[in-house]
Amino acid sequence: MHSVDYGAGTPILLIHGFCVDHRLLLGLDPVFDAHGQWRRVYVDLPGMGQSAAGPEIDSADAVAEAVVSFARKTFGAERFAVLGNSFGGMIARHLVAEFGEQVLGLALLCPVVVADHGSRTLPAKIVLQTDPILLAALEPADAADYETMAVVQSPGNWFRFRDAALPGLRTYDQEAVERISSNYALRVEPEARFAGFQGPTLILSGRQDHVVGYQDQVALAGSYTQATVAVLDRAGHNAHLDQPELTAALLGEWMERVEAWKGR
Template sequence: MTSERDVRPRPHVVRRGTGVPLVMVHGNGVDHRLLLELDEVFAAPGRWERIYVDLPGFGRSPALEGRGGLTDLADWLDAWVGETVGETPFAVVGNSMGGLLAADLAARRAGQCLGLALLAPVVVAQHDRRRRARAQVREDPQLLASLDPADAVEYAAVAVDQTRQGWEAFRRAVLPGLRAGDPEAGRRLAAAYALPMPSPGDLDLPVLVVTGRQDAIVGVDDQWDWARGLPRGSTASLDRAGHNVHLDRPEVVAALLADWAWQVHPAG
C-alpha cells in the first residue's frame, strides 16, 4: 500500500556545514541558488547547517501532484521539515513567496523554530491588493546592450540599480532558477496563489524583516504594517534596493542577517 509520504515528491536539497539546522526557502520563479548568495553569512564552522531546498516545481525538484497551490506548498514544506530535522530546534530564512511560507512554517512550529528572517516577503498574496513601491531605476543602457537580449529583459525587469556587479549576481543567483522551473507547476500555483500571513502576535521569536525601498513586486508598506505587531521584530527598509534586496545591497543585508543569526543561535 502506498502512503502519502511515499508519493510526496523528494526535493533537490543542498546542505552545507554542521550545527543548528537553518532552512533556506526561496521565492516564486527561482530556486535555491538565489539564497546561496548568503551562505558566507552563516558559514562559521560548527554553528549552522544550511539546508537549501528547491520547492516542488522549482529548480530540480519535481512538482506536486494535484492542485499545487500555495497552501499545498505550505503543507509540503511543513511535512518535509518535519522529516528533515525531526524535533531539533531550527531557524528559517525566507525570500519573497518563501518568506510567506517561512512565516507559516514558523507559526506551525512555534515551539521548535528559533528565529525567522524575511527578505522582501510576500505579506499579501493577492497581487491586486498589494501596496507596491514605485521602482526608481538607475539605468545603464551600455550594460544592457552588452547582454544577451533575453537576459537583458529579465535583468531590467527587477534591477533597481543596473550595474555590472548587480548583473553578475543576477546571472549567478536568479537566471538559472528562472530557466529551470516547471511551467505547468507555475501555472497551477498561480491559479491557487492564496495563503494568509500569520498574525505577527503568533510569532514570539526573533524576526528580521528586510525590504527594498523600491520593491515594485511586493512593496514595503504591507510588510512594515505587519511587522509593527511582532513581539520581537527588527525591520529595515533599504534605499536603492528592489525585490532582490540581498543582491542589490549585499553588505548591509549580510550585516543584518549576521546580527539576527547571533541573536537566534542557542550559543549566542
C-alpha cells in the same frame, strides 16, 4: 524535494521565491559560515529547480504542506531557524504557525505579505541607475529579465543576478507554476494562527521593491515581538543582491540573537 546541505550546527532552512531556485540564496552562505556553527539547508520548492511537482501541487497551501513535511523529515524534533525570500517568505511564515516554538528565529527577505497582487501597497517602479551599455551587451532574454528587476544596473549587480536568479528562471516547471499561481494565497493567513511569535525576527525590504513593496512588510512586524525591520534604499525585490553588505550585517546581528535565544 531537492535540497543542498552545508555545514553543521544550528539548523536553518532557507526558502527561495517564485520561479527561481535555491541558488537565489546561495550568496548568503558565507555570511552564515562567518557567524558561528550553522547547518544550512537550501531547498528547491516543488516545480522549481530540481524539485518535481505532480498534479497535487496546485496551490500555495500544497507547497506549504510539502515544505512542512520536508522540515519534519529533515529536523525531526530539533529546533531550527527559517529564512524565506519573497514567496518563500510567505511559506516561512506558515512554518512559524505550524511549528511554533520549534522555530528558533525567522528572517524574511522581501517577503510576500499580501498574496493578492492588486491589494499590495507598492511604490512606483523606478530605476535609480541605468547602464545601457551593459544591457546592450547581454542576450535579449537575459537583458529583459534583468531590466525588470534591477534598481541599480551595474556589472557587479548583473553578475549577482546572473548567478543567483537566472538559473532558476530558466528551468522552472511552467505548468506547475501556473497551477500554484491560480491559488497563490494561503487559505489562512499565518499570523491568524498565533498570538505573536516570540523568537528573533528580521524583516528586510527594498525601498524600491515594486513587486511586494515595503509598507505591508513594516506592518507585519506587529505580529513578531522581537522583530528588527529594515527598509533598504537602492534596493528592489532582490534586496540581498542589490545591497549585499547591508543584508550581511543585518543577518549577522539576527544570527547573534538567534544563538542567544537558543540558550533560553
